[in-house]
Amino acid sequence: MAPRADKPTITVADVARRAGTSTAVVSYVMNDGPRAVAAATRERVLAAAAELGYRPNRIARALRSRTTGVVGLILADSPNPYFGDLARHVERALDERDRLVLIGNAGYSAERQRRLVDRFLAAQVDALVIVSADGGEDVTPQAEAAGVPIVYVHHGPDGGRAPLVEADNRHAAQEAVAHLRGHGHARIAFLSGPHDAGPVDRRRAAWQALAGDDPDALLLRCAYNRADADALIRRLVADDTVPRALITATDEQAIGILSGAWACGLAVPDELALISLDGTPESAHTAPALTVTRQPLRAMAEHAVELVFDPAFHAPAAQAPLVVRRSCGC
Amino acid sequence: MAPRADKPTITVADVARRAGTSTAVVSYVMNDGPRAVAAATRERVLAAAAELGYRPNRIARALRSRTTGVVGLILADSPNPYFGDLARHVERALDERDRLVLIGNAGYSAERQRRLVDRFLAAQVDALVIVSADGGEDVTPQAEAAGVPIVYVHHGPDGGRAPLVEADNRHAAQEAVAHLRGHGHARIAFLSGPHDAGPVDRRRAAWQALAGDDPDALLLRCAYNRADADALIRRLVADDTVPRALITATDEQAIGILSGAWACGLAVPDELALISLDGTPESAHTAPALTVTRQPLRAMAEHAVELVFDPAFHAPAAQAPLVVRRSCGC
DNA sequence: GGGGCCTATCTAACCGATTAGATGCGAGAA
DNA sequence: TTCTCGCATCTAATCGGTTAGATAGGCCCC
Numbered sequence: 001m002a003p004r005a006d007k008p009t010i011t012v013a014d015v016a017r018r019a020g021t022s023t024a025v026v027s028y029v030m031n032d033g034p035r036a037v038a039a040a041t042r043e044r045v046l047a048a049a050a051e052l053g054y055r056p057n058r059i060a061r062a063l064r065s066r067t068t069g070v071v072g073l074i075l076a077d078s079p080n081p082y083f084g085d086l087a088r089h090v091e092r093a094l095d096e097r098d099r100l101v102l103i104g105n106a107g108y109s110a111e112r113q114r115r116l117v118d119r120f121l122a123a124q125v126d127a128l129v130i131v132s133a134d135g136g137e138d139v140t141p142q143a144e145a146a147g148v149p150i151v152y153v154h155h156g157p158d159g160g161r162a163p164l165v166e167a168d169n170r171h172a173a174q175e176a177v178a179h180l181r182g183h184g185h186a187r188i189a190f191l192s193g194p195h196d197a198g199p200v201d202r203r204r205a206a207w208q209a210l211a212g213d214d215p216d217a218l219l220l221r222c223a224y225n226r227a228d229a230d231a232l233i234r235r236l237v238a239d240d241t242v243p244r245a246l247i248t249a250t251d252e253q254a255i256g257i258l259s260g261a262w263a264c265g266l267a268v269p270d271e272l273a274l275i276s277l278d279g280t281p282e283s284a285h286t287a288p289a290l291t292v293t294r295q296p297l298r299a300m301a302e303h304a305v306e307l308v309f310d311p312a313f314h315a316p317a318a319q320a321p322l323v324v325r326r327s328c329g330c
Numbered sequence: 331m332a333p334r335a336d337k338p339t340i341t342v343a344d345v346a347r348r349a350g351t352s353t354a355v356v357s358y359v360m361n362d363g364p365r366a367v368a369a370a371t372r373e374r375v376l377a378a379a380a381e382l383g384y385r386p387n388r389i390a391r392a393l394r395s396r397t398t399g400v401v402g403l404i405l406a407d408s409p410n411p412y413f414g415d416l417a418r419h420v421e422r423a424l425d426e427r428d429r430l431v432l433i434g435n436a437g438y439s440a441e442r443q444r445r446l447v448d449r450f451l452a453a454q455v456d457a458l459v460i461v462s463a464d465g466g467e468d469v470t471p472q473a474e475a476a477g478v479p480i481v482y483v484h485h486g487p488d489g490g491r492a493p494l495v496e497a498d499n500r501h502a503a504q505e506a507v508a509h510l511r512g513h514g515h516a517r518i519a520f521l522s523g524p525h526d527a528g529p530v531d532r533r534r535a536a537w538q539a540l541a542g543d544d545p546d547a548l549l550l551r552c553a554y555n556r557a558d559a560d561a562l563i564r565r566l567v568a569d570d571t572v573p574r575a576l577i578t579a580t581d582e583q584a585i586g587i588l589s590g591a592w593a594c595g596l597a598v599p600d601e602l603a604l605i606s607l608d609g610t611p612e613s614a615h616t617a618p619a620l621t622v623t624r625q626p627l628r629a630m631a632e633h634a635v636e637l638v639f640d641p642a643f644h645a646p647a648a649q650a651p652l653v654v655r656r657s658c659g660c
Numbered sequence: 661g662g663g664g665c666c667t668a669t670c671t672a673a674c675c676g677a678t679t680a681g682a683t684g685c686g687a688g689a690a
Numbered sequence: 691t692t693c694t695c696g697c698a699t700c701t702a703a704t705c706g707g708t709t710a711g712a713t714a715g716g717c718c719c720c
Contacts, residue, residue: 009705009706011705011706011707012706012707012708013706013707021669021670022669022670022671023670023671023706023707023708024669024670024671024672024708024709025668025669025670026707027707027708027709028669028708028709030707031708033708033709034708034709034710035667035668035669035709036667036668037668037669038667038668038669041668041669053475055448055451055452056452056706056707057393057452057454057705057706057707058452058453058454058707059389059392059393059398059453059454059705059706059707060393060675060705060706060707060708061706061707061708062389062675062707063387063389063390063393063674063675063676063677063705063706063707063708064674064675064706064707064708064709065675065707065708066675068389070432070453078414078418078421079415079418079611081411084408084414085409088408088409088435091408091433091434091435092435095434095435100432100434100449100450100453101432101433101434102400102430102431102432102433103421103431103432103433104421104425104430104431105418105421105422105425118385119430120430121385122385122386122387122388123388123389123400123430124387124388124389145383146385226614226615227615230615255615256615258615258617259615259616259617259619261617262617262618263617263618281409282585282612284556285556285557285560285585285586285588285589286589286616286617287588287589287591287592287593287616287617288592288593289589339675339676341675341676341677342676342677342678343676343677351699351700352699352700352701353676353677353678353700353701354678354679354699354700354701354702355698355699355700356677357677357678357679358678358679358699360677361678363678363679364678364679364680365679365697365698365699366697366698367698367699368697368698368699371698371699386676386677387675387676387677388677389675389676389677390675390676390677390678390705391676391677391678392677392705393675393676393677393678393704393705393706393707394676394677394678394679394704394705395677395678395705396705
């Protein structure tokens with residue numbers, strides 16, 4: 001690290017000396033401490049602290065009190081705007097509670113995730129929030145061994161003991177199906193992820209329950225990125241098997257569909273009605289704008305943070321509101 | 331914070347006892363410390379540490395050694411993908427150097443920025459990286475008072491002493507103009523930000539120098555968000571003053587233009603050729619895909635991190651390569 | 661007047677790791 | 691044999707706050 005100029009540090013002792021008291025009193029004043037301090041003394045301490053520009057050293061405080069005021073936030077995939085947005089909301093919720101946020105990107109690697117958890121625990125984080133894409137490895141044992149509460153958001157490991165916060169994905173899929181039916185579509189396709197697992201699979205299952213006679217023929221799959229969805233729709237156009245109505249699990253996929261469709265001259269929504277079960281900010285500014293069931297990221301983030309502070313907290317899964325824009329045909 | 335189960339902490343003392351040595355020796359072993367340790371002893375210590383599952387407490391280490399291995403990263407506006415991407419690259423570069431990252435979002439508020447800096451300094455960060463949108467308030471004095479190195483990325487405060495890392499924005503604008511000229515456009519409009527300042531203004535100035543006879547008539551302005559750019563292009567369509575070629579300062583603006591143009595039936599690139607001087611990942615998947623001069627975020631992030639570790643480091647501004655896609659008319 | 665009880669404050673142990681200085685021991689030199 | 695090194699280790703101070711326990715003074719009541 002860069003050689004830092006060795007500024008003389010102002011400590012409690014300096015403040016105490018200047019205020020003519022002991023370090024204990026200074027500490028009591030700074031924290032509205034466990035003991036009362038006479039008003040006059042409190043004033044002297046505050047004045048001394050201000051004059052000296054005293055700033056308590058959180059590291060020292062953390063060592064003694066065994067709590068750092070820092071929460072570790074691990075993202076499965078930070079480039080993905082969905083996770084990025086979720087992370088932002090978690091960060092905001094923690095900031096409101098005066099907690100600092102240590103951030104790390106696991107990049108879909110179980111090994112990197114484990115390494116981050118290790119380093120965060122060594123840094124004595126007060127809690128861990130894991131925004132997971134595929135569940136990954138369950139790091140609950142590590143966290144438990146360190147006595148650190150842990151919460152998964154969006155997706156948790158199979159059979160994990162740690163609490164998991166996710167949206168009401170069944171309801172979201174049902175709403176999307178109902179809306180497209182309202183547009184007169186009987187056969188509604190669904191673009192899921194590559195595997196049957198997690199929140200997206202709950203969306204898929206809810207769709208399938210309503211899909212009618214031939215769900216298998218209408219179930220599409222691709223990775224959660226634009227390029228693959230783009231390629232998929234081009235292939236469907238080439239094969240002339242484009243459905244009239246499609247629900248995508250994520251915006252990334254919907255945007256890939258949009259860009260592939262545009263390139264092939266396939267008109268959305270006239271030839272293909274589209275709803276995404278996601279709703280990132282970007283979905284409002286695609287061409288055409290996407291109709292979505294917006295994932296309640298803020299509510300999820302707040303729920304997760306609530307859980308971090310109070311493991312007993314309980315609230316129903318937040319609902320994803322239908323946001324009607326253009327891509328559905330409205 | 332949640333009441334953490336009080337797991338018995340394993341300390342150096344435990345390891346020392348088990349290995350039959352002193353805490354000093356354990357420390358020497360763990361850090362390939364300042365003194366040598368006999369091979370046999372080293373083995374015993376390592377074995378004891380492994381058996382007990384010892385993990386050094388970074389907080390204690392930080393208190394003593396006055397270096398935390400944590401760098402503070404402050405974003406002017408984390409929802410903005412440009413800043414988000416930049417942040418990701420900074421984070422990755424720091425991770426490669428085994429540093430942890432404390433993240434904070436100032437949300438364009440000078441007061442929030444100051445507060446974050448204060449809290450990060452209290453947390454004893456080893457350095458600060460500030461990804462700034464508008465320069466904001468110069469927090470260099472605060473950082474200097476604490477002896478903490480600081481680097482601005484993208485945009486720095488006017489006349490600030492702290493080093494600033496930005497791309498070669500002049501060159502980017504020149505390339506965009508040249509490319510559109512190659513498509514036969516003589517009059518090329520420029521969509522800048524609301525004010526003349528920072529990197530975007532350097533892009534604007536470079537464009538203006540090449541814009542020919544009537545730059546004022548071709549200079550447009552709007553905020554760096556989709557909604558405003560969307561509204562702007564609709565207004566131009568209504569007034570029938572749409573230029574034939576346009577360079578936008580950012581992707582956010584370009585995407586807003588795209589969505590507004592689509593809504594008005596204005597064809598891009600046929601009726602409006604578009605280049606954005608930005609190049610977020612999203613620009614590849616708009617309809618049509620955006621031609622951009624891609625900001626060298628990774629190089630900038632690495633440059634910034636290099637500077638954090640070695641204030642004397644110097645490298646030329648990284649160049650923004652022209653990425654030809656559809657929106658320019660190619 | 662003395663005992664009891666507050667209140668305000670001080671003293672010092674403590675958190676866990678780092679590291680300078682002291683110690684002990686064996687090998688080689690004089 | 692004695693002295694000098696050098697190596698391996700141990701002891702204990704230190705980083706900066708926090709807080710339990712000790713102390714001192716003042717007030718009230720019997």
